[in-house]
Amino acid sequence: MGDIHGRSDLLTELIQRIDEDRLRRPIAHAFEIYLGDYIDRGPHSSAVVETLAWRIVRTGAICLRGNHEALLEAALDDASYLRPWLSVGGNDTLESYGLPGDDDAISDVELHLRLNIVFPEAHRLFLRCLRNMFSCGDFLFVHAGIRPGIPPREQSTQDLLWIRDDFLLSKQNHGPIVVHGHTPVMHPEFLFNRINIDTGAWFSGVLTCIAIEGTDVIVL
Ligand SMILES: [Mn+2]
Structure with a gap:
């Protein structure tokens, strides 16, 4: 799921869609990954944190650290x-x-x-549960992106949480496909080396979540 920024209303709706999708297409194990920037700008940051904290307990959700959580x-x-x-x-x-x-x-x-x-x-x-990255199969999940040419383990926290153009404009193959948020786009971007799902929920009212299964990627 992309950047939530205090939009508890959208988060609640989307979690319902996640639960429905998991009932409709049951699989043994699904990683539920949130890409950071849960707070700030929108009106209900405290409620978003509360919901996600419960989600960690109930579904083992993986919550990444965004630059806004680092600032807090x-x-x-x-x-x-x-x-x-x-x-x-x-x-x-x-x-x-x-x-x-x-x-x-x-x-x-x-x-x-x-x-x-x-x-x-x-x-x-x-x-304290937040992590700076999560790697699964052919995908690497981070808040902002990675510094091209540097292995995931050697990435700096600064880059993982804040990087923009050096990553966004890169035409390099990063190895894994990098799934990220941080820089709002009108529609989710599916490129050969990265997927951006930050659709600026706090001002657009559109919070994006994708489901990845094998090589299939769908927008929930
Ligand atoms: Mn951000």
Whole structure:
């Protein structure tokens, strides 16, 4: 599944479609993989984290880390990382946890303290479950992409979570087909070396999920 960005409404609908698809086409084991950027920008980040945390428990879902989760982790850890996060949609996430998203009267230190007080333990556990990549068969799943020419194991976290043009414009065969999000496109992109399923849910209202079985790829 592509970037959710606080759209709990779309996530709930799509999870229902996943469950229906798994009933319709039963197989012994399916990996359910989320590509990161669960929070920020959209209105219901807290609810999205809650839903995905339960999904890990119930279906063994694999949740990758997006750059927005990395920013939140840094902000939870250190007050000086609060502002960079708030400026890219973190304010919407704060509001979803019941904190003021844009109140200049509150100092960063105070806001950091209050965030750490309201942020649920189960959501901290969720953040600790995130991985930077997941590899399965002929496919490699990451949030943003990979640095071309470097083996998956040697990729930097910075590239996996943030890379754009150096990856997106690459005509190289990466070995595995890289399934990613991070850079919104109007329609899912199916290229020979990568698949982009970030359809900008938070502003387009379209959240994309694909099902891969053998060499078949379908949009759910
Ligand atoms: Mn991203």
